[in-house]
Amino acid sequence: MYYAGVDIGGKNTKMGIVDDFGVVVSSMEYKTQMERGYDAILLELIENIKSLCEQAGLDFDELSGIGIGVPGIVNSRAGLVMSCANLNWKGVELAGDVKNLTGKECKVCNDANCAALGEQRFGSGRNYKNLVFITLGTGIGSGIIIDGKLFEGLGCAGAEAGHMGIQIESDEVCSCGNKGCWESFISASALVAQTEEAAKKNPDSLLAKMCKEGVSGKTAFLAMNKGDAVAKNVVDRYISYITYGIIGLANILHPQAFVLGGGIANEGATLILPIKSALNAYIDNNGFYPYVDVVGARLGNSAGFMGAAALVM
Amino acid sequence: MYYAGVDIGGKNTKMGIVDDFGVVVSSMEYKTQMERGYDAILLELIENIKSLCEQAGLDFDELSGIGIGVPGIVNSRAGLVMSCANLNWKGVELAGDVKNLTGKECKVCNDANCAALGEQRFGSGRNYKNLVFITLGTGIGSGIIIDGKLFEGLGCAGAEAGHMGIQIESDEVCSCGNKGCWESFISASALVAQTEEAAKKNPDSLLAKMCKEGVSGKTAFLAMNKGDAVAKNVVDRYISYITYGIIGLANILHPQAFVLGGGIANEGATLILPIKSALNAYIDNNGFYPYVDVVGARLGNSAGFMGAAALVM
Numbered sequence: 253m254y255y256a257g258v259d260i261g262g263k264n265t266k267m268g269i270v271d272d273f274g275v276v277v278s279s280m281e282y283k284t285q286m287e288r289g290y291d292a293i294l295l296e297l298i299e300n301i302k303s304l305c306e307q308a309g310l311d312f313d314e315l316s317g318i319g320i321g322v323p324g325i326v327n328s329r330a331g332l333v334m335s336c337a338n339l340n341w342k343g344v345e346l347a348g349d350v351k352n353l354t355g356k357e358c359k360v361c362n363d364a365n366c367a368a369l370g371e372q373r374f375g376s377g378r379n380y381k382n383l384v385f386i387t388l389g390t391g392i393g394s395g396i397i398i399d400g401k402l403f404e405g406l407g408c409a410g411a412e413a414g415h416m417g418i419q420i421e422s423d424e425v426c427s428c429g430n431k432g433c434w435e436s437f438i439s440a441s442a443l444v445a446q447t448e449e450a451a452k453k454n455p456d457s458l459l460a461k462m463c464k465e466g467v468s469g470k471t472a473f474l475a476m477n478k479g480d481a482v483a484k485n486v487v488d489r490y491i492s493y494i495t496y497g498i499i500g501l502a503n504i505l506h507p508q509a510f511v512l513g514g515g516i517a518n519e520g521a522t523l524i525l526p527i528k529s530a531l532n533a534y535i536d537n538n539g540f541y542p543y544v545d546v547v548g549a550r551l552g553n554s555a556g557f558m559g560a561a562a563l564v565m
Numbered sequence: 566m567y568y569a570g571v572d573i574g575g576k577n578t579k580m581g582i583v584d585d586f587g588v589v590v591s592s593m594e595y596k597t598q599m600e601r602g603y604d605a606i607l608l609e610l611i612e613n614i615k616s617l618c619e620q621a622g623l624d625f626d627e628l629s630g631i632g633i634g635v636p637g638i639v640n641s642r643a644g645l646v647m648s649c650a651n652l653n654w655k656g657v658e659l660a661g662d663v664k665n666l667t668g669k670e671c672k673v674c675n676d677a678n679c680a681a682l683g684e685q686r687f688g689s690g691r692n693y694k695n696l697v698f699i700t701l702g703t704g705i706g707s708g709i710i711i712d713g714k715l716f717e718g719l720g721c722a723g724a725e726a727g728h729m730g731i732q733i734e735s736d737e738v739c740s741c742g743n744k745g746c747w748e749s750f751i752s753a754s755a756l757v758a759q760t761e762e763a764a765k766k767n768p769d770s771l772l773a774k775m776c777k778e779g780v781s782g783k784t785a786f787l788a789m790n791k792g793d794a795v796a797k798n799v800v801d802r803y804i805s806y807i808t809y810g811i812i813g814l815a816n817i818l819h820p821q822a823f824v825l826g827g828g829i830a831n832e833g834a835t836l837i838l839p840i841k842s843a844l845n846a847y848i849d850n851n852g853f854y855p856y857v858d859v860v861g862a863r864l865g866n867s868a869g870f871m872g873a874a875a876l877v878m
Contacts, residue, residue: 325853335852382719396817398711405819406695407853416813418733420750420806429850430812437733493733499743500729504709504817506718537742539648540638540720 254310256301256356257561258320259363259553260284262338265297266553269304269315270561274374276554278308286339293339294346298353317357317564318350321366321556328361328408328563359563363556365402365411367549368395370559371511375550380508384501385549386413387514388469388494392435396505414439418497437493440469440515443486447472450486457482469516477522491523495530502531502544513549524548567623569614569669570683570874571633572676572866573597575651578610579866582617582628583874587687589867591621599652606652607659611666630670630877631663634679634869641674641721641876672876676869678715678724680862681708683872684824688863693821697814698862699726700827701782701807705748709818727752731810750806753782753828756799760785763799770795782829790835804836808843815844815857826862837861 254277258267261284268279280300284293297320305312324336331347350358361369368385371377377385381400387393392414396403403411419432426433436442444467451460451467458480462471472490475483498510510531512524528546535543551558567590571580574597581592593613597606610633618625637649644660663671674682681698684690690698694713700706705727709716716724732745739746749755757780764773764780771793775784785803788796811823823844825837841859848856864871 325851334854398716403711405817406821406857407819407848407855412816412853415816416729417809418730418745420731420745420809421734429847430809432731496730496733496743500813501817503725503728504718504814506720508719534742535720538638540725541647542719544719 253316253565254308254314255316255561255564256304256318257366257557257559257563258297258301258318259366259556259560260293260297260320260322260339261363262286262323266557267297267300267304268554268557268561269301269308269310270558272565274558276558277310278304279554279557280304281553284339290339290341290344294349294353298350315356317359318354319366319560319563320346320350320358320360321363321560322346322360323363326360326362326408328359328365328402328404331358331360333360357564361402361560361563362395362404362408364393365395365404366557366559366563367393367513367551367555368397368411368511368559369402369562370551370555370557371513371549372397372400373562374558375511375555376547377509377511380545382505382507383509383511384411384413384505384507385511385513387549388438388440388512388516389514390440392439393514396507413497413501416497416500418493418500434493434497438490438497443469443472443490443516446486446490447483450482454482459483459486470519473519473522487522491526492530494523495527498527498531498546499534502535506540507544509545509547511547511549513555517548520548566629566878567621567627568629568874568877569617569631570679570870570872570876571610571614571631572679572869572873573606573610573633573635573652574676575599575636579870580610580613580617581867581870581874582614582621582623583871585878587871589871590623591617592867592870593617597652603652603654603657607662607666611663628669630672631667632679632873632876633659633663633671633673634676634873635659635673636676639673639675639721641672641678641715641717644671644673646673670877674715674873674876675708675717675721677706678708678717679870679872679876680706680826680868681710681724681824681872682715682875683864683868683870684826684862685710685713686875687871688824688868689860690822690824693858695818695820696822696824697724697726697818697820698824698826700862701751701753701825701829702827703753705752706827709820726810726814729810729813731806731813747806747810751803751810756782756785756803756829759799759803760796763795767795772796772799783832786832786835800835804839807836808840811840811844811859812847815848819853820857821855822858822860824860824862826868830861833861
C-alpha cells in the first residue's frame with residue numbers, strides 16, 4: 253500500500269509517497285511560503301500530493317492515507333495543531349481539514365516525533381523498539397519511541413528533551429521560561445557560540461584563524477582534525493554536554509538506543525563513539541544493563557516525511 | 566481475589582494481604598535481618614505470608630499470587646534481582662525461588678516502582694493512568710506509570726529520575742558516577758545539609774537556634790512557619806530544586822500528574838502548591854496543555870507492599 257508523508261517546515265516543505273517497506277516512490281521539496289496563509293498552503297499541499305502520485309504512476313485513490321509533520325505543538329490524538337510559531341497557526345484542525353478535502357485518513361504530529369518514527373521504522377533505529385531520537389540542529393528536536401510506538405505524553409507536545417534543564421545555577425533564560433535548558437548547550441547555535449568564545453580567548457589558535465572565515469557547527473571539528481588543541485577542547489566539552497543529558501535520559505527511560513540526527517550528527521564516529529563509550533561506562537558502574545546503543549540517523553531530511561507517512565501505515 | 570504484597574527494605578520488611586480493591590485484610594512489619602542471608606530471609610518471608618493469611622481467615626491456597634518489591638536493580642521481566650546493595654544480593658532468582666517454594670505466581674520489582682504502582686492503583690494517583698511518582702526520602706526513588714502500567718525501561722532499573730543531572734557544572738560526584746544529580750539537591754539528606762549551611766551562615770536566626778536541637782528535613786519548614794526569613798529562603802530554594810527537575814520531566818514525559826511521597830512530602834500544601842503553580846505557569850507559557858496535577862502520596866509506608874501486590878493482580 254502507499255501513503256503520503258509531508259514534513260512542513262518553516263522554510264521548506266518536503267513530501268513523498270512511501271510504501272509499507274519504506275521505499276520512497278516519489279518525493280519533492282518546495283518553499284512553504286507561510287505568508288500565503290493556512291488555506292492556500294493546505295490546497296497546494298494536496299495538489300502536490302496528487303502530482304507525486306502521478307509521478308509515481310499511482311492513482312490518487314490508491315493512496316491509503318496522509319501523514320503530516322508540523323514544527324509546533326500538535327495534539328495528534330485530536331489532529332489539531334495547537335500552535336506553530338513558524339507558520340503562525342493556532343488551533344488549526346489540520347487532520348480534519350485534509351480529510352474533508354481529500355476523503356483520506358489523515359494524521360498529524362510534531363515534526364521531530366515524525367523524524368523519530370521515520371528513523372525507527374526505516375532508518376538507524378530499525379533494530380530497536382525503544383529509542384530516543386535527538387536532532388542536533390539549529391535547535392534541538394527529540395522523539396521517544398516506546399514498544400515501537402511514538403510516545404508523546406499527555407499534551408502530545410512531543411518529548412521536548414531539549415528543554416530538560418541541566419544547569420540549575422544558570423543566568424541564561426530560555427525562550428521556554430526555564431533556565432539552563434539542554435538545548436542551550438547542545439544545539440548547533442550553542443556550539444557556534446562555544447566555538448566563537450574559545451577563538452576569542454585564544455586568538456593565536458588555528459581555531460581563531462579558521463573562525464575568521466565564518467563559524468559554523470563544523471568549524472571546531474575541522475580545526476580539531478587539523479590538530480588544534482583549543483578546538484579539541486571545544487569539541488570535548490560539547491560532547492560532554494550531550495553525554496550529560498543522554499545519561500539523564502537513560503536514567504529515566506533506559507531505551508535500547510539513542511539515535512542522533514541533525515547537522516552536527518554528520519560528524520559521525522568522532523561525535524558518537526565518545527558518547528556511546530561514556531554512557532556505557534556509566535551503565536557498567538551502576539549495573540543497570542543491558543548496554544545502550546548510540547547511532548547516527550540515516551535518513552537525513554527524508555526522516556520527517558517518511559515518519560509522517562508511517563503515522564497512517 | 567487475594568494477593569500478598571511484600572516490600573523488603575534494608576531495615577524493615579512490610580507485607581500485607583490485599584484484595585482487588587486495595588483493601589488490606591492483614592499486614593505486618595518486621596526487621597529484615599539481612600545478615601541471616603538470602604535463604605533464611607526467603608523462608609521467613611513465606612512463613613510470614615502464611616501467618617498473614619491465617620490472621621485474615623484465609624487459606625494459603627486462596628492466595629492468587631505474591632508480589633515483592635526490592636530496594637535495588639531488578640529485572641522484573643526475568644524475576645531476577647540483579648543487585649541489591651542493602652541486602653548484599655546479586656543475581657538472585659527471587660521470583661523463581663518463591664514460585665518453587667510456594668507454587669504461587671511471583672513477580673518482583675524495584676521498590677520505588679512498586680510504591681508508584683501502589684499510589685496509582687489505590688492512592689493519590691487513582692484518577693491518573695499516566696503519572697510520575699517521586700519519593701523525597703533519605704534518597705530519591707521514582708516510578709513512572711504509562712497507560713496504567715509500570716514503565717521500567719530496558720534494564721528495568723526503575724525510572725531513576727534522581728540521577729537525572731540538573732547541574733552540569735558541579736564538583737560534587739554522586740555515587741552513581743554522575744555529577745549534579747537531582748537527588749543531591751532534593752533528598753532529605755540534601756535538605757538537611759542546606760538547612761545546616763544556612764544556619765551556619767546566619768547564626769542569629771531562629772533557624773540556627775532550632776538547629777542546635779538537631780536538624781531534620783522538617784527543621785526549615787518548622788522555622789519558616791514561625792516566621793524565620795532565613796528558613797523561608799532555604800525552603801523556597803529547596804522547592805525550586807524540586808520544581809526544576811519536575812519541569813524537566815514534564816518536558817520529556819508530560820504525565821497527568823506528579824505524585825510526591827516520602828517524609829518531606831508530609832509538609833503537604835506548603836510544599837506541593839508552589840511546585841504545582843510553577844509547573845503550570847511553565848505549561849501556560851509554552852502552550853503544551855493540559856495542565857499537570859501535583860499531589861501528595863496517600864498510602865505512606867503501605868504504598869510499597871500494596872503496589873507489590875498489584876504486580877500479580
